[in-house]
Amino acid sequence: MKLLASLSIAAAITLMANVALACPDYSQWGRESYSASGNQLYQPQFFNVVAGGENYLQNCRHINPRTDRGPGYFTTAPDFTFDLRGMRGYELHISVVSQCDSALLINTGSANWYYDDDDNGNLDPKIILTRPSDGYMDIWVGTYDGQYCDATLRLETF
Secondary structure (H helix, E strand, O other): OHHHHHHHHHHHHHHHHHHHHOOOOOOOOOOEEEEEEOOHHHOOEEEEEEEOOOEEHHHOOOOOOOOOOOOOEEOOOOOEEEEEEOOOOOOEEEEEEEOOOEEEEEEOOOOOEEEEOOOOEOOEOEEEEOOOOOEEEEEEEEEOOOOOEEEEEEEEEO
């Protein structure tokens, strides 16, 4: 009986460790990757994506956004990885238009997390980086409530 209890405890610990790993992971490469400069993004760029994911952000204690904090479901790998160059002097607007209640999660080249849920109106997110850094930026387009839907990501500098 003690052996069975020990095995159950070990299984529970293993399951909890696996749950902790089920979070957005910036060490993975985005499913789509692009290079862009601040000047190129002066004309808005649009990217289609399916919003949603299997990882509930509130369970990911290591992700502490510098902006809003809130719930949302995101994939493990980023939807996009952007190699950004020449961003000095620009303000970067990142927004989503979707067919559901979408959410946006970003990890910047300076290793800062950002999150938003509704700042673009109509239950869509928008994040404005006033001093974006050069380097790799990972972007996840998730949903507030766990459903999946078609969405469009927009990047534009000002």
